[in-house]
Amino acid sequence: MRKILTLSRVAAICSLGVLAVACGSDDTTSDNTSATPSETTVEIVTADTAGTTGPTDTSSNDELPTIVVTTNILGDIVTQTVGDLAEVEVIMPAGADPHDFAPSARQAESMENADLLVTNGAGFEEGMLVILEQVESSGTPVFSFAEQIELIEFFGEEHSDDEHSDDEHSDEEHSDEEHSDEEPKPSGTDDADHSSEEHSGGDPHIWNDPSRMITAVEAFGVEFASLDGVDAAAVEAQVQSYVDKLIALDAEMENTLSTIPAEQRVLVTNHEVFGYFADRFSFEVVGAVIPSSTTNAESSTAEVEALVDLIEQEQIPAIFADTSSPTRLAEAIASSASGEVRVVALYSESLGEPGSGADTYLTMMATNATLIADSLTPA
Amino acid sequence: MWNFFADAFASDITRRALVGGLIAATTTSLIGTWVVLRGLAFFGDAMAHGVLPGIALAVIWGFDLTLGAMASAIVMVFGINLVHRTTRLGDDTGIGLLFVGMLALGVVIISRADTFAGDLTAFLFGDVLGVRDSEMRLGLAALAVTVVGLVLGHRSFLALSVNRDKAKTLGLRPGIAHFVMLALLALSVVASFRVVGTLLVFGLLVAPPATAVLLVRRIPVAMVLAVAFGWLSVVLGLAISYHADTAASATMAGVAVAQFFVVLIAIELGASFNRRRRIATP
Numbered sequence A: 001m002r003k004i005l006t007l008s009r010v011a012a013i014c015s016l017g018v019l020a021v022a023c024g025s026d027d028t029t030s031d032n033t034s035a036t037p038s039e040t041t042v043e044i045v046t047a048d049t050a051g052t053t054g055p056t057d058t059s060s061n062d063e064l065p066t067i068v069v070t071t072n073i074l075g076d077i078v079t080q081t082v083g084d085l086a087e088v089e090v091i092m093p094a095g096a097d098p099h100d101f102a103p104s105a106r107q108a109e110s111m112e113n114a115d116l117l118v119t120n121g122a123g124f125e126e127g128m129l130v131i132l133e134q135v136e137s138s139g140t141p142v143f144s145f146a147e148q149i150e151l152i153e154f155f156g157e158e159h160s161d162d163e164h165s166d167d168e169h170s171d172e173e174h175s176d177e178e179h180s181d182e183e184p185k186p187s188g189t190d191d192a193d194h195s196s197e198e199h200s201g202g203d204p205h206i207w208n209d210p211s212r213m214i215t216a217v218e219a220f221g222v223e224f225a226s227l228d229g230v231d232a233a234a235v236e237a238q239v240q241s242y243v244d245k246l247i248a249l250d251a252e253m254e255n256t257l258s259t260i261p262a263e264q265r266v267l268v269t270n271h272e273v274f275g276y277f278a279d280r281f282s283f284e285v286v287g288a289v290i291p292s293s294t295t296n297a298e299s300s301t302a303e304v305e306a307l308v309d310l311i312e313q314e315q316i317p318a319i320f321a322d323t324s325s326p327t328r329l330a331e332a333i334a335s336s337a338s339g340e341v342r343v344v345a346l347y348s349e350s351l352g353e354p355g356s357g358a359d360t361y362l363t364m365m366a367t368n369a370t371l372i373a374d375s376l377t378p379a
Numbered sequence B: 001m002w003n004f005f006a007d008a009f010a011s012d013i014t015r016r017a018l019v020g021g022l023i024a025a026t027t028t029s030l031i032g033t034w035v036v037l038r039g040l041a042f043f044g045d046a047m048a049h050g051v052l053p054g055i056a057l058a059v060i061w062g063f064d065l066t067l068g069a070m071a072s073a074i075v076m077v078f079g080i081n082l083v084h085r086t087t088r089l090g091d092d093t094g095i096g097l098l099f100v101g102m103l104a105l106g107v108v109i110i111s112r113a114d115t116f117a118g119d120l121t122a123f124l125f126g127d128v129l130g131v132r133d134s135e136m137r138l139g140l141a142a143l144a145v146t147v148v149g150l151v152l153g154h155r156s157f158l159a160l161s162v163n164r165d166k167a168k169t170l171g172l173r174p175g176i177a178h179f180v181m182l183a184l185l186a187l188s189v190v191a192s193f194r195v196v197g198t199l200l201v202f203g204l205l206v207a208p209p210a211t212a213v214l215l216v217r218r219i220p221v222a223m224v225l226a227v228a229f230g231w232l233s234v235v236l237g238l239a240i241s242y243h244a245d246t247a248a249s250a251t252m253a254g255v256a257v258a259q260f261f262v263v264l265i266a267i268e269l270g271a272s273f274n275r276r277r278r279i280a281t282p
Helices: A002-027 A072-085 A105-113 A126-137 A165-173 A176-181 A210-225 A232-257 A275-281 A301-314 A328-336 A361-376 B002-008 B012-037 B041-050 B052-061 B065-086 B091-112 B120-125 B133-162 B164-169 B174-196 B201-215 B219-244 B248-280
Strands: A066-069 A087-090 A116-119 A142-144 A266-271 A284-290 A318-322 A342-346
Touching (some): A066 A072, A072 A087, A072 A116, A072 A361, A105 B012, A105 B219, A116 A126, A126 B012, A142 A210, A210 A232, A232 A275, A232 A361, A275 A284, A284 A301, A284 A328, A318 A328, A318 A361, A328 A342, B012 B041, B012 B133, B012 B174, B012 B219, B012 B248, B041 B052, B041 B091, B041 B201, B052 B065, B133 B164, B133 B174, B133 B219, B164 B174, B174 B201, B174 B248, B201 B219, B219 B248
Parallel strands (some): A066 A087, A116 A142, A266 A284
């Protein structure tokens, strides 16, 4: 008996060794340096394994600063603004649900190694909040779009920056010394940071108002220009050029939406995503399929029934769903309400695929405005 | 081959994940050896899922998640014990009932909360890249307690496995020993679920010790070997998940199980080779 054990032990160790070497030999051809892939994107939740992109040639271009951006909407804005002045890597692919998306190890590494990390902020990227904190405490500069504007509360109230818990986060929590040694703040749990109750003070869906994005883009320009090796004058020119486009977009959207009379300016959405849009273009959000700022919440039967009643009473013609979320519940609500109710998917939290007419921020917003106008303008 | 691993652990974030994983794997492999030897695997799995309502309440009511998980685990243990003591139903029925009950309760709590912010995925599947310092410290503390508990309780645990009644007559207090073992199991789950998630912590609990037990007989040696296999699962799992962009905890658990089957196949091949050799030589 003993002999068998000895032989098999050797065999076992050898086979494990062979396995390890086999894995190793696949990658001996790769570079020694940790290459940053241009765009590796995977939603860990759905275990959708994208093929690995090999090391990119541009990764060895030391002259341009590297900017990593979390959401694809901001990714497009940043890419358009910086043009040739930086390498931009966008973490979330088109169609990703930004409330959910968790980055892969390689993406987390990219974020850590970036010269500048651009985030939405205000607790929006729920799937990567701890990673963002860790990146910040590792010394990577972080620029948050949400911090550049005054955030709205969820029911239309203005929210002063003094009270905003995100500012408390950034000032007290994220200083390098404090963060690495101390416990997270005692007023809540580790995950109270994640819960939207903590951040219910500020609506993070800031991009749906182009006029507010002008302020944020200008602030981004200032931050970007402060990086080493960046030509401030060139940045200024490019920022101005993009801001001009934002101004034009704002006017165009106003025009598109002008066909909707005041009493029809009522939105029922998938979740609480159009607060800033409503504020800018004088709409009222009267209900949501998921009555929450995040797609991760659920609605109860009572809430669903109340929404159906509301739709019937107000004769609402459309429910505006998100392209980045399932529409099953919205469709169920639409079909159970009497009268003709359409479910119209808006590019509310994510760009569309190339060719969808919404693959850049400018076209996405214009498309959304057109879809809303088409649905709400009386025939 | 060195590059395969060096690249995977080149940044702060991935190195932290590695350390967190190794700590978790050590704790789970150690107590997991007893889980395997005493047939507590189902219980271990139930425990891993039973922490969910406690975690959900902790998020909603804003207190420490670990406390919530611990409270949940305690409720589970008592519930299972209750069924076992007061009915003639087998252990596994009691475990099954509590398993489903707690899981359902957890989901109900989550769905009742208007604005539950989606950490559910992180709880179920782990967030190995998002391990906080406090969780690392908890992991180390749990490891220390586990090692002490296992060393001190070794004789009682051994007696408990061999013959419960005999253990009683020897004065080794099997009742308490059993309870301590369950407590250590709960502790390892509570301390490790943040790294690998509640669904898959079970993989690290059972697979490395099972592999070890294929190869050695003596329990202390099996524990050391289990830890080694646990570490191998974590290192290899994280490295593979880095290069292949797969979910980290699932990859670690998958590697742990694959390890078991590789060793098993190797043993069987070795055995059949030996048999043939014996037949060949007259």
